[in-house]
Amino acid sequence: MLDIKWIRENPQALDAALAKRGVEPASSRLIELDEKRRQHIAKLQEAQERRNAASKEIGKAMGAKDQATADRLKEEVAEIKLFLQSAEEEERQLDRALNDALSVLPNVPLESVPVGKDEAANVETRRVGALKNFAFEPKEHFEIGEKLGYMDFERAAKLSGSRFTVLKSQLARLERALGQFMLDLHTTEHGYTEVSPPLLVNDDVLYGTGQLPKFAEDLFQTSDGRYLIPTAEVPLTNLVREEILDIRDLPIRMTALTACFRSEAGSAGRDTRGMLRQHQFMKVELVSITDAERSIEEHVRMTACAEEVLKRLDLSFRTMTLCTGDMGFGAQKTYDLEVWLPGQKAYREISSCSVCGDFQARRMNARYRPEGEKSTRFVHTLNGSGVAVGRALIAVVENYQNEDGSVTVPDALVPYMGGLKRIEKAA
Incomplete structure (x- = not known):
């Protein structure tokens, strides 16, 4: 399997290598899948960070006997947990889509390999x-x-x-x-x-x-x-x-x-x-x-x-x-x-x-x-x-x-x- 990081940094090199093997260009599709996955992971991490911060704030509110704030934060944490459950499944689907696309691509030939059709x-x-x-x-x-x-x-x-x-x-x-x-x-x-x-x-x-x-x-x-x-x-x-x-x-x-x-x-x-x-x-x-x-x-x-x-x-x-x-x-x-x-x-x-x-x-x-x-x-x-x-x-x-x-x-x-x-x- 090819390295998606290398593909992001060398899209033209990938497409040129695939062309030598008679395969259609794939860099734009792979980068799009990867970008969608990365953006989703960023949202997921942001939600996890907010959940952790809110959980700490609940403890502080309870310590200050501020029940209203604690209840509001508990509702927020519950909503984040529901989001994370669906978001983690979506992350698995996005990972699978990228891996499936990468898994059918052939290896990149070395420069010393002669170019030819058959x-x-x-x-x-x-x-x-x-x-x-x-x-x-x-x-x-x-x-x-x-x-x-x-x-x-x-x-x-x-x-x-x-x-x-x-x-x-x-x-x-x-x-x-x-x-x-x-x-x-x-x-x-x-x-x-x-x-x-x-x-x-x-x-x-x-x-x-x-x-x-x-x-x-x-x-x-x-x-x-x-x-x-x-x-x-x-x-x-x-x-x-x-x-x-x-x-x-x-x-x-x-x-x-x-x-x-x-x-x-x-x-x-x-x-x-x-x-x-x-x-x-x-x-x-x-x-x-x-x-x-x-x-x-x-x-x-x-x-x-x-x-x-x-x-x-x-x-x-x-x-x-x-x-x-x-x-x-x-x-x-x-x-x-x-x-x-x-x-x-x-x-x-x-x-x-x-x-x-x-x-x-x-x-x-x-x-x-x-x-x-x-x-x-x-x-x-x-x-x-x-x-x-x-x-x-x-x-x-x-x-x-x-x-x-x-x-x-x-x-x-x-x-x-x-x-x-x-x-x-x-x-």
Whole structure:
């Protein structure tokens, strides 16, 4: 959530930032709501002060045996109390109106973010690894997986409908191996603490990271009002909600391997074949909680940690700086990692690493106290995929496929596969 004080002081900057993201100007409407709220609060405070003063005057009048004055003051206090009851409810309504208006506004992009309408304006930052040469026409992952007999979309549809997959045998083990490999890398070499969070969360938690209220249609909600997490970013980031942290404990770096659930609203007709766009998928998430001075540096570091996964797997990828029109709702700046899929002959997103500034922290009321200061500041939050396990499986299957339909296991994963070096169809 954006700071209304900053908006009052920088209305043109807000509208210019929103324009970069394709959003209509909002400063005048927000300032009007805030001014109405501030004026009402001033009246409320004035009434409270008069009530307190009149209450003291009643005591003086009673002490002076001036009953008439005391009675008049008592009537005045009673009237003020009635006003305050309705005025306090009106204050809550005005607060709610302002918060509702602020809660649907996206974050302000950093100056270094390229301006553009959609993914066509994203900027390639770097490209790593040579594309693999094949002596045959490479197939897509679902063709390979189905032919091996280890990737079953038909039975998954019987169980759950479209956009689900059943993995079996050696491909199921490959998925598990990828997740364990990523967790070990991030915890032993990159300094992240492994966390096993709940997969069901309440609406306050989703509000804190910005999924609610704007993106409710993307979520799966249970009958008791809880939600399946769309990513482990949600519970991990909210672990510091409503807390005041010591700056000496920052940055806090966490990672988790969880199932993730997304309705994929609005994606009808896109990536309908295979595992690229699923309602349920596994992902290793990276989350950092830090202070304002180190968040940009932490963003670069987090992106490098995600890139290292792809380097260890010897997968060709490119790092893209997303433009203003393609960034996520809560991001100030985002780097996407896109891995090369030879079956599709295209780069596809496998990780997205974002710095959010204090946007989420304001919604969560998560703060830190700088050393030697009594006042607090909002923390800065970051999140990234380290990386999407299902898409990593796709990339491994397509890049390590052999002409006979088998798949070579990358060297980094052989220990996690019990020494297995080749995935082959069962005899």
